[in-house]
Amino acid sequence: MTQYAQTQTTVSEYSELSILQRTDKRDIAYVVYGIVILLMVVCAYLMAIFGWLPHDPEEMQLELMLAGPGAPGHLLGTDFMGRDTLPRLILVIKAYFVPGLMYIAVAILLGGIFGILSGYYGNKYETVVTYITNIIDSFPRLILMLLVVAAFKPDIYYIMMVLGVTNAPLVSQLIKGKISMLRQKNFVESAIALGIPDARIIFKHILWFNCRSYLIIQATLGMGEAILLESALSYLGFGVQEPTPSWGNMVQQGANYLLQGQLWSSTIPAMAIMFTVLGFYLLGDGLNNMLEGKRQS
Amino acid sequence: MGDAILKVTDLKKHFIQGKGLMSFMQRQTIPAVDGVSFDVNTHETLGLVGESGCGKTTTGKLILKLSQPSSGNIVYDGIDIVPMSNREFRPMRSKIQMIFQDLDAALNPKMRIGQILGETIKIHNKHLDDSAVTARMYELLEMVNLKKNKLSNFPSELSGGEKRRVGIARTLSVNPKFIVADEPTSALDVSIQAQVINLMVDLQKQLGLSYLFITHDLRLMELVSHRVAVMYLGRIVEIGDAKKVAQHPRHPYTEILWSSLHVKQSAAALKVQQHNAKAGAAWDVFDFTEEDKGCRFAPRCPVFAEKGQPQACTQQSPTLQDCASGHKVACHFPL
């Protein structure tokens, strides 16, 4: 019946509660789920690198075409050519991993530069940055990716690059907002008055101490978005091309057989997308609430 | 008292403000600081008083080169700091320091007190090793009467008075000689205010500091400062010995300021209220779109009204005139 009972604290001193003790249990659950997904992703990546695959991803077993999960020797079933789904799912992670990191790096680097220029130095820089970010923002992402893929080649690196650039305005906005908020509280001014060099103020005081959790959150959220967009692109047939597997093109291939009642070869990769993206989103959300604190209502 | 450690001559800072939608069409220049001159002697506290918006904080920031003056000279210890670039000025920053009005503002909310202090100590003494830095930190904490265990706290875990002490410790960490204190106690309670003021007075004696003490609290000003400068709309209207200015003000504005403290308002102040319905603050009364050539206080001035709006007040801007040993006043008709 009691919502918050008075916990007896000793009269002398009490220590601050740790971050885990003062966060909502739901947020902790989010983060735990996210971390589990993240661990699975890392495991899959290592498995793919060292070739510890449960089955040969290229081997076709025509007699076992479009098998459901649990078919003999195939844990998650097979696709329309009788290839095992599980190792192909794992291989995709290997294909996503480095480009995904690159995407985060590009987004944060570019967004960070933009954000610092407009937030810290302001004035003319701000105008220029606003123009650039507006131009980037005004392009629909998917169309931009299609254009790049059409102009160069359907490679995941190009796609992630485009994603990174198009995500930069968002990151820049966040950093700019944070910096202008901090400037209002004028501790930046006091740091200048103490003779601390600009670079140190920007990187240590602003980015490291005040924006790091923002950036981590942004990276996790961005990761989920990247997977989603890449899948959409591959599903449309513009992304990663056969025979290289990608979750998007796996869903697409399986979808051809949906009407024939063969549900599994499409829904298994779709579920992989769903759980992974959800994992990243929940991780980002939970981290946000844990590190930044919920907005006071 | 000794020689002037800081000499400010004809300091000006004009902000350009756009008005309305077509902001780039109608630019309005606001002279936030308009020809301010004063000097601060070593071991002295010069008080700077005025209403909000009179340019006192801007003056303080100009001295620290946190914004660049439009014109004028600021000579610190014989060196003019106005033409210096930020890079050139950086080594001098350890000599001139500022205590900021906002308690939280000056402290990075995500850094621990130890980190905050340690950093500033290291910035100006790069050769110090960790143990020396820690020793210096303890020394600073002792100076401002703070417990050592506060070093591991975040600023948000401290009370107002403690935050102010950390702020002072931080400014002291670079061994300054001259400190601009911008309303150091306005955010504190009366009882804590007294602690902080006493600390500042003690430190001045111990370390031979000079203060530029910016405040709107006249009672405090009168007790703490040796000399007082009264600012009105970007100009100094009266400057002189603190006791003299408080007890025998010569400028009508100073008179009104001080009389507002007393329980019963003085006759002069009451007169203003009766004759002048414009009860707003200074900037509302004064219109900067018109050419200003007269005395800026004229629209609110009781003497101006009493004397039948003399020509001199509207046509000619009064300059600071010495009226008694160092007591200067800018008024055509000093009281």
Place this chain on the structure above:
Amino acid sequence: MNNSPLLKIEELRTYFYSRTKQAFIRSVDGVDLEVNKGDTLGIVGESGSGKSVSMLSIMGLIAARPGIITGQVWYQQEQARINLLAGLQDHVQVSKNDGRIMSVEKTDLAWQRRLEKNMLGIRGKEIAMIFQNPKSAMNPFFTIGHQIVENITRHTQYKSRKEAKERALYWLERVKIDSPQLRFYNYPYGLSGGMCQRAMIATALSSEAKLLIADEPTTGLDATIQARIADLLEELRAQTGVTIVLISHDMGVIGRLSNKIAVMYGGRVMESGPAQAVIDHADGKSHPYTEALLKSIPREDNMSSQGHLNSIDGEVLDTINVPRGCRFASRCQRINKSIEKMCLNEEPPLATVSDGHKIRCWHFAGV
């Protein structure tokens, strides 16, 4: 009937639950106050003493979760005397020994709804409030005039827009805003701080409230404007007979305006009584805290020979771990051997010293 006080606060407690510390912050911890009709009660204390929170509690402006209120607030209406906090104690568990709140029922929504119901027809109509920062307390998206007119049509008999506007202009004139016809159409940001405070006073009074709670009305304004706002409040009280509760940390303002003073520390009333009796602190006739407060006002005669101001050593009370004895004991100058034990172990009662003058201190408890 007429002799009963307009507002009588009994055992008011306002706690906030701190999630980071997992404990109640006891902001207001058993406050008893009386405000008679036509009085100006000045509540003085340091920040964190609970002076603002206690008044916000009366106005029902403390949101449930994390805030929680118990106690009785009797408000004298024309016919009846009503308890503004009626029924709220059903939702909280209170310690039998000292009456402090132990825990709260899970459904704080019911608590909130009850509070809102109690406040209906009181807040804004009978009790009005003005705040420290007028610019943020007024809605920036509506004109001054609109806000006053809205208040008038809601709470008074002037229901038509035309009448209400006339009334609003009357109030603007009353608070001495120059050219009210023009200011009527101004937005709050178009006014200076002092002007905005006047507009807020006009808004508060326009509902013809019987009780005006002024929370630090002059803090943050310039010295010259401060004096005028204080004069204005005094004048309005004399003319309209409105009862004022004035909250301030500035002894100067309090002494100037109020005829009764209550001194708060750590969520408790330490001293209350007629203004003259409280301010007259010579010969230890008032509470040590009041004395220390008065002595720390920067003034010539409060300076020591070394150019020091008198200060109260130590920090403001930690309202989570409230000490067992007198709350002021750790900073008290007048604590001595003979009563030390009492001071540290038992909280002194509010003892009546002379007519209406009460002091919470062991020095006076025997009188």
